[in-house]
Each structure stands twice: as structure tokens, then as C-alpha cells.
Amino acid sequence: MKRYDLIVVGAGPAGLSAAVEAAKYGLKVVVFDENANPGGQLFKQVHKFFGSKEHKAKIRGFRIGSQLLEEANNLGVEVVLNATVAGLFQDKEITVRIKDSIQHYKGDAILVATGAAENMVPFKGWTLPGVIGAGAAQTMMNLHGVVPGQKILMLGSGNVGLVVSYQLLQAGCEVVALVDAAPKIGGYGVHAAKLARTGVPFYLSHTIIKAEGTDCVTGVTIAEVDKTWKTIPGTAKSLAVDTICLAVGLSPMAQLLKMAGCIMEDNPKKGGQVPVCNAYGETSLRGVFVAGDVSGVEEASSAMIEGRIAGIAAAEYLGYIDKAVLTEVAEALESALSSLRQGMFAVENRGKNIEKTDEGYVVSQHLLKKGYFQDAEVEKYPGVTRQPGVHAVIECSQNIPCNPCQDACPRHCIKIGDKITSLPVVDETANCSGCGMCVAACSGQAIFLVNEGYEAGYASITIPYEFLPLPGEGDRGWALDRGGSKVCAAEVVKVQTAPVFDHTSLLTIKVPVAMAMKARFFKEDNCHA
Amino acid sequence: MNSRIKEHPILGKIEKGRRVTFSHDGNIIEGFEGEPISAALKAAGVMVHRHTQKYGAPRGIFCAIGRCTDCVMVVDGKPNIRTCITPLAEGMIVETQYGVSAKSTNKAEGMA
Secondary structure, eight states, X not given: OEEEEEEEEOOSHHHHHHHHHHHHTTOOEEEEOSSSSSSTTGGGOOSBOOBOGGGTTTSBHHHHHHHHHHHHHHTTOEEEOSEEEEEEETTTEEEEEETTEEEEEEEEEEEEOOOEEEOOOOOBTTTSTTEEEHHHHHIIIIITOBOSOSEEEEEOOSHHHHHHHHHHHHTTOEEEEEEESXXXXXXXXXXXXXXXTTTOOEEETEEEEEEEOSSSOOEEEEEEBOTTSOBOTTOOEEEOOSEEEEOOOEEEOOHHHHHHTOOEEEEGGGTEEEEOOOTTOBOSSTTEEEOGGGGSOOOHHHHHHHHHHHHHHHHHHTTSSOHHHHHHHHXXXXXXXXXXXXXXXXXXXXXXXXXXXXXXXXXXXXXHHHSSOOHHHHTTSTTOOOOSSEEEEEOOOSOOSBOHHHHHOTTOOEEOOSSTTSOOXXXXXXXXXXXXXXXXXXXXXXXXXXXXXXXXXXXXXEEEEOOSSOOOTTOXXXXXXXXXXXXXXXXXXXXXXXXXXXXXEEEEEEEEGGGTTTOOEEEEOTTTO | OOOBOSOBTTTBSOOOOOEEEEEETTEEEEEXXXXXXXXXXXXXXOOOOEEXXXXXXXXXXXXXXXXXXXXXXXXXXXXXXXXXXXXXXXXXXXXXXXXXXXXXXXXXXXXX
């Protein structure tokens, strides 16, 4: 039986962060993961993360994964893949299935970072090939380069449903409908808006009646639901799709902890049954720690911080550092963690009906139902101003923990302040140079550059663009409004790509000046292409 | 229908192993070495991986990460192989699974 100072179960963002931190203090660490590749879900995340610099905001998930792995390798952390931890016992021993044998390891401390599993929702035909988890769609397209289908229905409007829908569009699929039984979009408004402007229709207060097809999915029937979640007769509608993606939440995978005898609690706000643990992630069993989704479903940014805290706590538990060091380092990390946990999407606000932002701005109901603002609504937010010359228009209306735009602007036109969840404010006295750094830095793709004085009668609009083929200068097509409807003819006058934009291209289109506050997306005219 | 992404706006060209051939229910299909068997099948348009024991209901890829076992098939004569996490190799013999075995075996043994 091999012995380690710290055994980590799960090589995702939490597990790797914990391993790195513990190894820094000299612990001998091994990480087991059942997958063939390390990184958990990070390598499937092709979008830019939210948060602030210290949370690795505006960096794409898969790059964060690579950074973590490199750090772990440099510190001599042993990562064992294709190794399924099948048992965890009170004396901190584990059994691991590697190939066709079961092996036995002993840790002086154990950290369980097994993450979460997708929830499912049954309906008639839900077992047909073509009904898949949203995670499966992400795995197939972003890891294996194969799209799950051509015409997709996404069930679930939380951030997973919204982000994966966008990734499906990037992979070349058509998202036929985004459906949620809830009356309001659950994820960030900015994620919804980037789908809506491409023309993806949102069906809130709708559910799936059945998947159609005999051998595989050939269609789907959806219907509207009332306030008691019952389907309303006469509202059924059939859509031609070949794939139904389910993004209906996650549940912690805490089986190992339960098996070891940790005290568990049922906590719906954490996503289900989770171990009871202290601020450092230590469970009721001394020396057994948890971090990441297994201790309560959140997202990768907070999982990484929780991992680091638990890694340091394990070092303290084993006597590698003093309690004073733990307290000091953990305090800084905890403040970073609590900044991520503020705003309207904070755990304690789940299920609440929030009508106003912290600043007192009314939350757009149209955004929450259709995925985009009505024209008149958008101008009331502090990021949206009308100015002569080029300037940033920031269509950010919810208190979410994110501030890269503030750091991106070299002229300091954008102010969020110390509170990371505050709405960005465009300072009308600062002088925008039109560099576009803020457009590329916004993980929510909610910043546009508008110049109403571009040329007589015409305005220019610079939009973030992450699709292929990338239009070229001089290309003509249609400007789409926030809801994805064609509003006018448009010409591409500038296309900017730069390493610093990290694969977000800036497309500048020319539209009649009356469309300056309407046009938000560009669609190539296929007759010309 | 081509399911393979030629170029991705963020990831660029998706890197793959060498091109290999394998058989699916007797048909010769191409795929890339090391990718999951299920990815190669998906790219070839195969949706049904197995039929259930009791009702003969079709099943295919569901979780794609080796948890749900809906995509299991008979691979090189061995049943219950999770095709979404088993790397493809040259010359593999992949068969649709009926219950817990390939159909041909069922017939030979006179099973229902």
C-alpha cells in the first residue's frame, strides 16, 4: 500500500488547485481522476470566464486548465488518470480501480473534489438516441471536434444551457429553441443576449411534452405551462430537431464522503446532499477535506479558490505550516471568494424575484423572458450613453461578479469601483479612443463601440464576433437587432483580430445612423458570400 | 451530414490522431486513432448503439463521459464497453449490443 501526505480525488479546477497549493508547502501529493484527461470540465470551456483578475477573468476556461496542470507538474504533483476511486474509508484509505485491478492507497489527508453530475428530466421519448446532456454536447464538440447534431433544442436557461447553446452555434449548429419551464431566464442576461441577437428564440414557461422519433430524435413537442407547471391545452407545438440537450442543473457527487461516514446535509441551495464542512472545507472527519461542486454546486472560479483554501488547510493539518499562516492566507482567499458570491446570482438569492439592481435600476423583464432588451429600456443603464464620436455602449444590467472591462480601458472610461458586482458606468468626461479593448475583454460580449458621427447619415458599430467564417472588410449583409431580426442593410468596414483579443474578433459595421442603438449583430448576405 | 468540425473559431483546427478504419456491424468506417469510438460513430452518422434487453428500445450517446452507460456496445467481442470513453484503435470490431450481447450471438444461441 502506497502512502501520500495528501490524496486528491478529482483533477478538476478544485482538485488541481488544492494539489498545487499543498505541494507548494512541501506535501507529497497524488491526484486520481477517472477520466483520460485531467482538468475536469475546464478543457470543455471555450468561453471567457467572469470575475476579476485574481479569479482569472476574461481567460478562457481551457487555458486556465492548462495553466493549472503546468503548475501541478512543475511542483511534482503526481496525476494518475483513468483511475476511478471506488472507496473512501474513515482511516483515510482509498481503493482505486486502475485498468482491471483494484489498488489500495493511504493518505494522511484526503481531499475529495469529485465535482457534480448533471441532472436529468424525464419526458416521453427521453431515452431516444439524440437526447443528451448539455455536458455531452460540450464534450463532443469541444474535446472531440464532433457536433452532437445539426438542429438542437436546449432545455434549461441557466448559465450551462446558455453557454452551451452559444458553443453549439460556434461549432456550426443551429439552436432551434431554448426552452425553460421557469417564467424567467435563470442564467446571466448577457449570456442570453448573445444568443438572442443571433436569432435564437426563447420559450420561457414552456416544457417538453415528448421527443419524437422511433430510432432517434426527429422532432420535439413543446407546450406552455401555467404557474403551477401544468401544460396549457392547445399550446403544443412541434419543432423539427435532431438533438435535445438537457441543461437542468447539477447535483454534487458526494458518494465517497457519505461512504466514509462524513456528516451530510440535504441543502437545495447547494444542489443536493453535501458534506457538512467548515470554512476551510474540512468535513466532520478530521483530515478529510472537500472543495468545488461536491461541497455545493457553484462554478469553476469559486471551485479553484475553495481548492486552494483546502490545500493550505491540509498543509496546516499535517503540520507543514502554522495555524497563523493558514489564517492569513485563507483570509485573503476567502475575501476573493466572497466577492464572487455577491450580487443577484448569489446562492442566497436563488429562487428570489429580484426586480431592481443594487443601484436601483429596474431589471428588464423583457430580457428575462426573451433574452434581450426592448430598445427603450437599454438607455437607462449607466453603461449606455449617447456621446459625439466613438464611445463604449455597455449593455450590462445585472449585478454579476465581473469587472475586466474596468481594467481593459486604457483611458479609464469605464468604472465599476471596488464592488465587483456593481454595474459598469461609462464616464462621459473620459475620452474613448475606440481601441476596442473593452469589447474583447467583456466575457458577456455586452460591450459595443458606437460612433454616430461615422460619416454623414451613417453610424459605425463595433461588435464582438466569435464565429466562422469571419466576414471581411467590404462584405455586405444584414444588421440584426438585439432580438435577431434584420433591421437594415450593413457593410463591414473594419475587422480586427489580435492576440490580445484572444479569438474575439471586432467587427465594425456601417449602418444608417437611426440604427445606431438598434443594430447589434451582423449576418452575411448569403447571396454575396 | 458531416458532424466533424473542420475549424473552430476559438480552438482552431481540432487535433486528431492518425486515420484508422474499423468495422461497425460489418461495415468498414473511418475514424481517428485515440478518439472515443462514439465520436467516430457519430461522425459516421450512427445514432443507435444498443437496444435494451426487455423492450428492445434504442439507446445512444447520453452523457459522453462514461457515467451513464447508455452508449455501451460489443467491442472486439466484449460486451458493455462504454464507447464514449474507449479510444478507437485500428481494426476494432464494433457491434450494436442487444441486451448484453451482439445480435448474431443471440441468434446462434437461440436466445430471445
